[in-house]
Amino acid sequence: MFLGTSDHNLDSKGRVILPAEFREELGETFYLTMGFNRCLQVMSVAQFDRLRDQIRQLPVDKALALQYLLISPAKPVSPNAQGRISIPQKLREDLGLNGEVTVVGMDTRVEIWDKDTFSAFMERQKQASVAEALELLRL
Numbered sequence: 001m002f003l004g005t006s007d008h009n010l011d012s013k014g015r016v017i018l019p020a021e022f023r024e025e026l027g028e029t030f031y032l033t034m035g036f037n038r039c040l041q042v043m044s045v046a047q048f049d050r051l052r053d054q055i056r057q058l059p060v061d062k063a064l065a066l067q068y069l070l071i072s073p074a075k076p077v078s079p080n081a082q083g084r085i086s087i088p089q090k091l092r093e094d095l096g097l098n099g100e101v102t103v104v105g106m107d108t109r110v111e112i113w114d115k116d117t118f119s120a121f122m123e124r125q126k127q128a129s130v131a132e133a134l135e136l137l138r139l
Helices: 020-026 045-056 060-071 089-095 115-127 129-137
Strands: 005-009 015-017 030-034 040-044 075-077 084-086 100-106 109-114
Touching: 005 015, 020 040, 030 045, 030 060, 030 089, 040 045, 045 060, 100 115, 109 115, 115 129
Parallel strands: none
Antiparallel strands: 005 100, 015 084, 030 040, 030 075, 040 109, 100 109
16 A cells, blocks of 8 residues: 655656655556646556556447556656656656656555645645545544
């Protein structure tokens, strides 16, 4: 399970350090792909394979849409000796990742956000969705 949030910097080559506990759980090789809400998703090989299997079970038009969004931009990566992963330039450009990023543990996957985009997203969540969700949970 991936938990926690931390801020990091992309270096000039588009590399970022993932927290050690995330790297341990992800394994030696894992996948980067487009995420939802303008973030990068990081998934273990097993999680990515489950996603691919689930997409294949969908009606063809829905499967194709998700394959273009999630499967075609996917890239397998392995951390270097310093624990850094290289984010492909196309994904960095498409997601506005440069400079400061926020790494977020999301249970079965990790997300990497532009720091300012994540802060703005969290403010919107606090104002609307969280109150409704907590009410449903009866907390």
